[in-house]
Amino acid sequence: MPMKLMGRHILAEIYGCDFDILNDVKKIEEIMVNAALEAGAEVRECVFHKFSPQGVSGVVVISESHLTIHTWPELGYAAVDVFTCGDRVDPWNACNYLSSRFNAKQLKAEETVRGIFPDNVPELKAVNH
Numbered sequence: 001m002p003m004k005l006m007g008r009h010i011l012a013e014i015y016g017c018d019f020d021i022l023n024d025v026k027k028i029e030e031i032m033v034n035a036a037l038e039a040g041a042e043v044r045e046c047v048f049h050k051f052s053p054q055g056v057s058g059v060v061v062i063s064e065s066h067l068t069i070h071t072w073p074e075l076g077y078a079a080v081d082v083f084t085c086g087d088r089v090d091p092w093n094a095c096n097y098l099s100s101r102f103n104a105k106q107l108k109a110e111e112t113v114r115g116i117f118p119d120n121v122p123e124l125k126a127v128n129h
Contacts (some may be wrong), residue, residue: 006115007085009063012095014078016105022073024048025058031101032060036067038093041084064089070097078102083114 021027029048036043041062048058054074060067065083082091099107
């Protein structure tokens with residue numbers, strides 16, 4: 001039976017990044033939005049927050065799902081999540097763009113396929129846990 005998938009989800013560990021970039025909420029938002037565009041996504045909304053004394057968290061909601069980030073500038077580290085649905089957006093383009101713009105020394109990333117369904121999904125029955 002042929003399989004369909006809902007999306008591709010990349011969890012990226014980005015190391016050796018520039019402190020000043022990872023600690024700048026406006027710069028992080030700009031880079032994240034551009035990463036979504038680089039992947040071919042359609043940007044819908046963004047929310048970013050600057051922590052004290054350092055660090056940024058944020059999300060870019062795209063028509064195809066989302067990109068999220070949390071930074072630890074003092075460690076030169078960013079945890080990034082890129083989830084895309086459909087087949088016209090390439091999440092790896094976003095990850096590679098982010099790594100480049102953060103002046104990273106290392107990108108470690110893993111892709112998970114999300115929502116693998118057979119063509120005819122049977123009705124789900126409730127299971128008590």
